[in-house]
Amino acid sequence: MSAAGMDFQPELPVLGLSVAVFSSLLNGSTFVLQKKGILRARTRGVSYLTDLIWWIGTVTMALGQIGNFLAYTAAPAVLVTPLGALGIPFGSVLASYVLKEKLNFLGKLGCLLSCVGSIILIIHSPKSENITSRAEFEEKLSNPVFLGYLCFVLLMLTLLIFWLSPAYGKKNIMVYIGVCSLLGTFTVPCTKGIGLFAQDAFTKNPSSSNSTYLFLCLLAVLGCSILIQFRYINKALEDYDSCIFSAIYYVTFTTIVLVATAILFQEWTKVGAIDFLAMLCGFTTVSTGVILIQMFKEFNISFRELSKTPEKKE
């Protein structure tokens, strides 16, 4: 409660926030640039590996991922994760200019909603971090509630991968999305942890052998989850429309990651009831925006047509 949410200037993690927003925009422009490069190369009859724009896109992707990684170190995960959505409207607008891909009326509304929801998220985000050092991170990791949650997630993953996925994977989009989203429980905290370890390595005394062991462990878990995520994303893209998949995936992934980071980092403890409610509203708005952009891409709807139709009232 109290005044925590409104003292904008002094407490907001401006640097982390800027990095988060900037890397979202970079990530959003990646595919547009790469596709432009591929199309350009095709018209000239050469490989896209010789195309400058394709390479710019690839470098952008690398920079975006590094930025995202840094953002998790400098700002709360409850802020960085949902802000990842900003790349989607940016990419759509860019695609409509660079690739001349038409953005329909629902897509435009979606872009507006994503931006508006992100502003609400930023206004109400937790202003101070609970975790700023490796030691704190290690302490939080042994929290029994988090360990219990981890066991639950592992159980669900086993169920999804070995039973539901072969049986229902091709019929229900939520199976593959479930696997990929639940893996976010590992990837995001691992990323944050590795970031903190890296920070410590630069600024403090050399870490103990115990810590090095944990660091390698985090790297291994991150590597595994990314590989499994990658495999199931591709399985999903084989059977379902990529735009629809990415919209539902964003909402499910972000929700599960927010729950996991809330349990691990307890970032919510510094958030008042009003800020919590407002962040929920902001997240709902961003999610709806993403759904409108992605799920209705193929619809041929323009505002002009809708408002022109002269129908008689019944």
Added chain:
Amino acid sequence: MSAAGMDFQPELPVLGLSVAVFSSLLNGSTFVLQKKGILRARTRGVSYLTDLIWWIGTVTMALGQIGNFLAYTAAPAVLVTPLGALGIPFGSVLASYVLKEKLNFLGKLGCLLSCVGSIILIIHSPKSENITSRAEFEEKLSNPVFLGYLCFVLLMLTLLIFWLSPAYGKKNIMVYIGVCSLLGTFTVPCTKGIGLFAQDAFTKNPSSSNSTYLFLCLLAVLGCSILIQFRYINKALEDYDSCIFSAIYYVTFTTIVLVATAILFQEWTKVGAIDFLAMLCGFTTVSTGVILIQMFKEFNISFRELSKTPEKKE
């Protein structure tokens, strides 16, 4: 700026707010109840004037209008006007149960957005009123900026009614919507003024003859604007789809009324930059919700169908 936005409990006009929300819900259920009554009467082969539900609907309408009137007296107009949108999702959900009118996926998203946006509006609404008495209202009315704005609106109205409406009214939906929305510049401040006069009449000394004159003047202006509004709404409904009309009308009307009340009541002067930004976001979210509910009513879109379509990725 400061902490104004977050001290929820002590300053929020809870009574006015509750009345505003409650009367929006009443207004939203009016048409559903009346239509149910008409349909019920039709199946029994009697006039709907003998139907109980139709009468409940009509009483609800009267109560909703009185509630709306009271809300303008007890809460800032910048809050009451956009909250009027809450009736639309409520009416849609009610219609889907009572009238078995199907609410499609976009309609459901729209309902969610209207609620979420309203929460943001409420959280960031101005907590104290600039105008609480008749004397203050009279003072604000003679503000030269407001008088200038009134002249501008009158000029626009003359242009729209006598030139654009006959020439382009049947071709462009914005002409009739423009007339009805600009008239909101008169109706909402008049409603607020009449409410304050009524309040004064009950609590204070009898007003001077000058004030009585102003009161009658407000009543006359209110009556005229409602009549013209009524005429142009019906003109629009003859030529355009009612759902599409009501969606665009809500957005335009609310925007223009907010500008007019901002100039007249200067309610914005007590709102910080962050609250202003957040209210803008909330209003955008509510407007998008209304557009999604109303403009896409005829579309046959369900989440199940969208997510099931197994298309191969290119």
